[in-house]
Each structure stands twice: as C-alpha cells, then as structure tokens.
Amino acid sequence: MSHSQIPRPTDSELEIMQILWQHGPASVRFVNDLLSEKRDVGYTTTLKLLQIMYEKGLVTRDDTNRTHVYQAAFKESDMQQRLLDQFVDTAFRGSAVKMVMQALGNHRASRAELDEIKALIEKLEKDKE
C-alpha cells in the first residue's frame, strides 16, 4: 500500500514501535511477550495493532514465512524529531527553548549529561560565528 502521509502513532502504537526499535525485526509473538510483561494484553490484540500499523505504513513486514516478521518503517531518531516538533508546537507554543529549560530544570540529569549538553551548545555557538 502507498501512503501520502504517515500519521502520528497512537500511544499503543508507539509502545510497539519502541520494541521494534530496541530489538529489531520481530514476530507478533515476540512483541506480545514483551508487551505482556508491562501490561495485560491479548495476543490477537497485538496482532491486530501490528496489522493496523502495517496498513498505516508505520511498519513493514516480511510474510514469506508463516510467521510474519514486522519491522519499524522509520528510524527512531526521525520519528522522535517529528513527535518532538509536534509536541513543542502543541504544548509549548512552538518554543523549543522553553521546553528545554523546563526539561532541564525538573529532570535530574547527571553532571556528565549536563556537560554533554553544554558541549553541544558550545559547538552550536561556534557554528553561529
């Protein structure tokens, strides 16, 4: 199927995307086993979700074998960027900086992580010269 525009995944769909990104191509069984560790979910529910995600173009699948193997259709970082843009727009009126400040202010980041961010900022500022 062809898709002019990929829709934003729902929360449930994103949960499954996470599994596919973390573990690579996987069967319904595999996805459902991992999903079941976190919450109560039936096998056919997971199957149906993956089928819908396939129709939406969120995942691809290999159905040469009886057990189909699903795979994320997008890189995690690309999807994150899209979700981030959307989130900044709706929750922070488009201000990524405000969002960053809020995230740093209340999430306890380690010193190493803070240093990493600081280094990125300095690199960005250098690029600006």
Added chain:
Amino acid sequence: MSHSQIPRPTDSELEIMQILWQHGPASVRFVNDLLSEKRDVGYTTTLKLLQIMYEKGLVTRDDTNRTHVYQAAFKESDMQQRLLDQFVDTAFRGSAVKMVMQALGNHRASRAELDEIKALIEKLEKDKE
C-alpha cells in the same frame, strides 16, 4: 464534581487550554472566535468541548451570569511539566537528556537562548557540588 485524577488533555483540549492561558478567563464565544481564526469550527463544538473539559476538571467556570466564563484549572507550567514527563517516557524511553539534545540539535535557537540554557546548566552543576 470531584476528580481523583486529571486526565491528559486531548490535542483539541490543549488547543483551548492555550487560549485560556494566553488570554485568561473567557467565554465560549471568545474562545470560539480565536479558534475559528485557525480552523473551521462550529460554536456548539467549542461549547461542547469546554463542557467536557469542565466535567474532566481541566477548567473551572463561573456561571453566575448567563454567559459562562471558563478558566484553566492548572498553571500552564504545571501542565507542561506533566505533559513533558509523559512525552519523555513514551517517545524517548525516559531519557530527558536525549530529548534535549535532539531538540537543540535541530531547532535553531538564537545565541541568546543558547547562552540562557548554558547559564542554567552551569547553575545546576554548581548546585551539584
């Protein structure tokens, strides 16, 4: 009505919250006028949404006059923090730092903004000592 737990606002609801945060307490008419500038939406649609938001506890209202006046039930920053936590969990597997890096990497922030963030980081690092 009493509420044990306030649900996450939907996208449409958040759009209305933004208006209430930006302009303060407002009538359905006022909200709908602003909303209509961006997209096509009927008056009773906006009314219904505000009524539902009232039932959910997202807004309060003053109904002493015929024209009810609605008001956000939460500070914008509090809501942003809640949405942010949720977003980081679902989209970045809990890593606020990764999210920040991605936001800074792809959003063009001004030098002044970058400096502001750097200052915050240095303050946080000082607090860590």
Added chain:
DNA sequence: AAGTTTATACGAAACATTTCGTAAGTCAAA
C-alpha cells in the same frame, strides 16, 4: 493420521474523541 499448538485474518464490541443539530431559555431591540 489424529490431535495439539501456533499462526493469520477478520468482524465487531467497547470506548474515546470530535462534530454538530436541535431544543429551550434569556435578553434586547423594534
């Protein structure tokens, strides 16, 4: 080969969200 387990497909119920039509009341102007 017969029975058990495992797979997909599909329909539909249950639930949530979005949208709006219609009814009924209030208010102000003609």
Added chain:
DNA sequence: TTTGACTTACGAAATGTTTCGTATAAACTT
C-alpha cells in the same frame, strides 16, 4: 409584545482507538 440574536444543554452521528472472539489454515507431536 413580538422578533431576532445569543446562550446553554443535550443527544447523537461520525470517526478513531483498543480489545478480543471466532474461523481457518499450517506446523508440530505423538
């Protein structure tokens, strides 16, 4: 006082999401 504009309340259609039961076929076990 009648008319018209404006208001809230409410029901319900339209759409999207989540869940699972059932049917059917394939593969494995004994």
